[in-house]
Amino acid sequence: MNLAPIVGVVLAGGKGSRLGRSKAGLRLPGSQAEESGPTLVDWAVARLAAIDRLGEVVIAAGNAGIKAASTDRHTPVSFETDGPGSGPAAGVLGAARARPGRHLLVLACDLPLVPVDLLGDLAASKADLAPAATDPGDPRSMNPTCALWTPPALERLAARVEEGDNRLYPLTRCAGLRVEPVDAGRFGDPQDVLLNVNTAADWKRALKLIEPADRLQ
Numbered sequence: 581m582n583l584a585p586i587v588g589v590v591l592a593g594g595k596g597s598r599l600g601r602s603k604a605g606l607r608l609p610g611s612q613a614e615e616s617g618p619t620l621v622d623w624a625v626a627r628l629a630a631i632d633r634l635g636e637v638v639i640a641a642g643n644a645g646i647k648a649a650s651t652d653r654h655t656p657v658s659f660e661t662d663g664p665g666s667g668p669a670a671g672v673l674g675a676a677r678a679r680p681g682r683h684l685l686v687l688a689c690d691l692p693l694v695p696v697d698l699l700g701d702l703a704a705s706k707a708d709l710a711p712a713a714t715d716p717g718d719p720r721s722m723n724p725t726c727a728l729w730t731p732p733a734l735e736r737l738a739a740r741v742e743e744g745d746n747r748l749y750p751l752t753r754c755a756g757l758r759v760e761p762v763d764a765g766r767f768g769d770p771q772d773v774l775l776n777v778n779t780a781a782d783w784k785r786a787l788k789l790i791e792p793a794d795r796l797q
Contacts, residue, residue, distance in 0.1 A: 584635075584682060585636070586631070586635065587634070587635065587637075587638055587679045587683070588625075588628030588629065588634050588636065589637075589638050589639075589672065589675040589687070590624045590625055590688075591671045592620075592639055592640060592688075592689045593670070603777055604619065604621045604641065604689055605619055606619065606620045606777070607619050608623060608787070609787070621641075624691075625637050627699060628685060628687055631696070631703050632700075635656075636655060636656040636657070637655055637657045638679065640659075660677075663675075663677045663738075664738070664741050668748055669746045672686055672729060672737065673741065676738070682731075683730050683731075684729045684730075685699065685702060686724070686725060688776075690776055690777040690778070691725065691726050691774060691775070692775070692790055693773055693774070693786060693790060694764075694773060695767050695768075695773065698726075699726075701762045702727060702728045705760055705762065707728070707730075707760035708730050708732045709724070709727060709754075709760075710727055710759070710761065711723050711727035711759070711761050712761070712762050713762065713770075713774075714764055716761040716763045719749075719753045720749075722759075722761050723774055723776075724749060724752060725748065732757060733757055
Protein backbone atom coordinates (compact mmCIF):
# COMPACT_ATOMS: atom_id res chain seq x y z
CA MET A 581 0.00 0.00 0.00
CA ASN A 582 1.38 3.40 -0.98
CA LEU A 583 1.34 5.75 2.03
CA ALA A 584 3.41 8.58 0.55
CA PRO A 585 1.45 11.77 -0.09
CA ILE A 586 -0.05 12.00 -3.55
CA VAL A 587 1.32 14.63 -5.91
CA GLY A 588 -1.29 16.76 -7.64
CA VAL A 589 -0.47 17.63 -11.24
CA VAL A 590 -2.17 20.46 -13.13
CA LEU A 591 -1.82 20.14 -16.89
CA ALA A 592 -1.63 23.72 -18.13
CA GLY A 593 0.58 23.71 -21.21
CA GLY A 594 -2.08 23.65 -23.94
CA LYS A 595 -1.98 26.44 -26.50
CA GLY A 596 -5.77 26.65 -26.88
CA SER A 597 -5.63 26.84 -30.67
CA ARG A 598 -9.36 26.20 -31.11
CA LEU A 599 -10.18 28.71 -28.39
CA GLY A 600 -7.91 31.37 -29.83
CA ARG A 601 -6.02 31.95 -26.56
CA SER A 602 -4.28 30.07 -23.79
CA LYS A 603 -6.73 28.19 -21.60
CA ALA A 604 -4.52 28.62 -18.55
CA GLY A 605 -5.15 32.36 -18.49
CA LEU A 606 -8.93 32.17 -18.64
CA ARG A 607 -10.38 33.72 -15.51
CA LEU A 608 -13.55 32.79 -13.65
CA PRO A 609 -15.88 35.43 -12.22
CA GLY A 610 -15.34 36.40 -8.61
CA SER A 611 -17.82 36.12 -5.76
CA GLN A 612 -18.70 39.78 -6.20
CA ALA A 613 -19.60 41.37 -9.52
CA GLU A 614 -16.68 43.79 -9.39
CA GLU A 615 -14.11 41.14 -8.44
CA SER A 616 -12.08 38.97 -10.77
CA GLY A 617 -11.90 35.30 -9.88
CA PRO A 618 -9.12 32.75 -10.19
CA THR A 619 -7.56 31.64 -13.44
CA LEU A 620 -8.30 28.08 -14.54
CA VAL A 621 -4.86 27.09 -13.29
CA ASP A 622 -5.48 28.56 -9.83
CA TRP A 623 -8.91 26.91 -9.78
CA ALA A 624 -7.40 23.51 -10.58
CA VAL A 625 -4.66 23.98 -7.97
CA ALA A 626 -7.22 24.84 -5.29
CA ARG A 627 -9.36 21.79 -6.01
CA LEU A 628 -6.37 19.46 -5.89
CA ALA A 629 -5.10 21.08 -2.69
CA ALA A 630 -8.43 20.26 -1.03
CA ILE A 631 -7.64 16.51 -1.19
CA ASP A 632 -6.49 15.25 2.22
CA ARG A 633 -3.84 12.80 1.00
CA LEU A 634 -2.26 15.29 -1.35
CA GLY A 635 1.08 16.72 -0.24
CA GLU A 636 1.90 19.17 -3.03
CA VAL A 637 0.80 20.42 -6.42
CA VAL A 638 3.01 20.48 -9.50
CA ILE A 639 2.03 22.64 -12.46
CA ALA A 640 3.04 21.25 -15.84
CA ALA A 641 2.90 24.37 -17.99
CA GLY A 642 5.45 23.65 -20.70
CA ASN A 643 6.60 27.01 -22.04
CA ALA A 644 3.38 28.83 -21.21
CA GLY A 645 5.06 31.12 -18.68
CA ILE A 646 2.07 31.20 -16.34
CA LYS A 647 1.95 32.02 -12.65
CA ALA A 648 -0.10 30.52 -9.85
CA ALA A 649 -1.51 31.88 -6.61
CA SER A 650 -0.87 30.27 -3.23
CA THR A 651 -3.55 27.98 -1.82
CA ASP A 652 -5.67 28.50 1.29
CA ARG A 653 -4.17 25.33 2.76
CA HIS A 654 -0.62 26.51 2.04
CA THR A 655 -0.02 23.40 -0.02
CA PRO A 656 3.38 23.68 -1.75
CA VAL A 657 2.97 24.61 -5.42
CA SER A 658 5.80 24.36 -7.94
CA PHE A 659 6.42 24.21 -11.67
CA GLU A 660 8.14 21.39 -13.51
CA THR A 661 9.46 21.18 -17.04
CA ASP A 662 7.95 18.79 -19.54
CA GLY A 663 9.21 15.27 -19.88
CA PRO A 664 9.64 13.35 -23.14
CA GLY A 665 6.98 13.47 -25.82
CA SER A 666 4.46 16.20 -26.42
CA GLY A 667 1.06 17.38 -25.24
CA PRO A 668 -0.43 16.07 -21.98
CA ALA A 669 1.94 13.08 -22.02
CA ALA A 670 4.94 15.39 -21.73
CA GLY A 671 3.36 17.15 -18.75
CA VAL A 672 2.53 13.91 -16.96
CA LEU A 673 5.97 12.43 -17.61
CA GLY A 674 7.70 15.63 -16.53
CA ALA A 675 5.94 15.43 -13.17
CA ALA A 676 6.72 11.71 -12.93
CA ARG A 677 10.40 12.35 -13.62
CA ALA A 678 10.53 15.08 -10.97
CA ARG A 679 8.65 12.96 -8.39
CA PRO A 680 9.75 9.37 -9.11
CA GLY A 681 7.78 6.52 -7.60
CA ARG A 682 4.87 8.73 -6.55
CA HIS A 683 1.18 8.54 -7.34
CA LEU A 684 0.07 11.48 -9.47
CA LEU A 685 -3.46 12.91 -9.30
CA VAL A 686 -3.68 14.60 -12.69
CA LEU A 687 -6.18 17.34 -13.53
CA ALA A 688 -6.16 19.34 -16.77
CA CYS A 689 -6.88 23.01 -16.17
CA ASP A 690 -9.47 22.99 -18.96
CA LEU A 691 -11.81 20.75 -16.91
CA PRO A 692 -13.25 23.45 -14.61
CA LEU A 693 -16.34 21.54 -13.46
CA VAL A 694 -14.64 18.52 -11.88
CA PRO A 695 -15.74 18.53 -8.20
CA VAL A 696 -13.42 17.92 -5.26
CA ASP A 697 -15.41 14.82 -4.27
CA LEU A 698 -14.67 13.19 -7.63
CA LEU A 699 -10.97 13.98 -7.22
CA GLY A 700 -11.13 12.45 -3.76
CA ASP A 701 -12.53 9.21 -5.15
CA LEU A 702 -9.78 9.11 -7.77
CA ALA A 703 -7.15 9.65 -5.07
CA ALA A 704 -8.57 6.74 -3.03
CA SER A 705 -8.39 4.26 -5.92
CA LYS A 706 -6.16 1.18 -5.65
CA ALA A 707 -5.94 0.77 -9.43
CA ASP A 708 -2.86 1.30 -11.59
CA LEU A 709 -4.79 3.90 -13.54
CA ALA A 710 -8.08 5.42 -12.37
CA PRO A 711 -9.59 7.84 -14.90
CA ALA A 712 -12.85 9.74 -14.52
CA ALA A 713 -15.41 8.58 -17.09
CA THR A 714 -18.77 9.67 -18.43
CA ASP A 715 -19.56 5.98 -19.01
CA PRO A 716 -17.42 3.59 -16.94
CA GLY A 717 -18.26 0.71 -19.29
CA ASP A 718 -16.84 2.49 -22.33
CA PRO A 719 -13.04 3.00 -22.43
CA ARG A 720 -13.57 5.75 -25.01
CA SER A 721 -15.35 7.85 -22.38
CA MET A 722 -12.50 7.65 -19.87
CA ASN A 723 -10.52 10.85 -19.40
CA PRO A 724 -6.86 10.25 -18.49
CA THR A 725 -6.33 13.99 -17.95
CA CYS A 726 -8.53 13.67 -14.87
CA ALA A 727 -7.09 10.56 -13.33
CA LEU A 728 -4.88 8.91 -10.74
CA TRP A 729 -1.65 7.67 -12.35
CA THR A 730 0.57 5.23 -10.46
CA PRO A 731 4.12 4.11 -11.32
CA PRO A 732 3.06 1.04 -13.37
CA ALA A 733 0.85 3.21 -15.59
CA LEU A 734 3.51 5.91 -15.82
CA GLU A 735 6.09 3.33 -16.90
CA ARG A 736 3.77 2.11 -19.64
CA LEU A 737 3.17 5.68 -20.78
CA ALA A 738 6.90 6.38 -20.92
CA ALA A 739 7.42 3.26 -23.02
CA ARG A 740 4.69 4.25 -25.46
CA VAL A 741 6.08 7.77 -25.79
CA GLU A 742 9.53 6.34 -26.48
CA GLU A 743 7.93 4.36 -29.32
CA GLY A 744 6.48 7.61 -30.72
CA ASP A 745 2.91 7.42 -29.40
CA ASN A 746 2.08 10.48 -27.25
CA ARG A 747 -1.56 9.61 -26.67
CA LEU A 748 -2.83 9.01 -23.14
CA TYR A 749 -6.08 7.29 -24.09
CA PRO A 750 -4.66 3.92 -25.23
CA LEU A 751 -3.52 3.32 -21.64
CA THR A 752 -7.17 3.02 -20.57
CA ARG A 753 -7.33 -0.16 -22.69
CA CYS A 754 -3.92 -1.58 -21.78
CA ALA A 755 -4.26 -5.26 -20.92
CA GLY A 756 -1.29 -5.15 -18.56
CA LEU A 757 -2.74 -2.45 -16.32
CA ARG A 758 -5.47 -2.53 -13.72
CA VAL A 759 -7.73 0.27 -14.94
CA GLU A 760 -10.71 1.22 -12.78
CA PRO A 761 -12.72 4.22 -13.96
CA VAL A 762 -14.63 6.45 -11.56
CA ASP A 763 -18.15 7.32 -12.70
CA ALA A 764 -18.47 11.10 -13.16
CA GLY A 765 -22.25 10.62 -13.30
CA ARG A 766 -22.31 10.15 -9.53
CA PHE A 767 -21.53 13.85 -9.20
CA GLY A 768 -24.00 15.31 -11.70
CA ASP A 769 -24.54 15.21 -15.43
CA PRO A 770 -21.32 13.49 -16.57
CA GLN A 771 -21.15 15.60 -19.72
CA ASP A 772 -21.07 18.69 -17.49
CA VAL A 773 -18.74 17.27 -14.84
CA LEU A 774 -16.12 16.44 -17.49
CA LEU A 775 -16.81 19.41 -19.74
CA ASN A 776 -13.59 20.12 -21.62
CA VAL A 777 -13.10 23.79 -22.54
CA ASN A 778 -11.82 23.68 -26.11
CA THR A 779 -13.88 26.38 -27.80
CA ALA A 780 -15.50 29.71 -26.99
CA ALA A 781 -18.85 27.91 -26.82
CA ASP A 782 -17.45 25.46 -24.25
CA TRP A 783 -16.17 28.34 -22.14
CA LYS A 784 -19.52 30.12 -22.28
CA ARG A 785 -21.27 26.93 -21.17
CA ALA A 786 -18.78 26.39 -18.35
CA LEU A 787 -19.34 29.90 -17.01
CA LYS A 788 -23.07 29.22 -16.80
CA LEU A 789 -22.58 25.95 -14.92
CA ILE A 790 -19.67 26.54 -12.58
CA GLU A 791 -20.09 27.21 -8.88
CA PRO A 792 -19.08 30.66 -7.63
CA ALA A 793 -15.31 30.94 -7.61
CA ASP A 794 -15.09 31.09 -3.82
CA ARG A 795 -16.77 27.67 -3.37
CA LEU A 796 -15.24 24.23 -3.79
CA GLN A 797 -18.03 21.65 -3.90
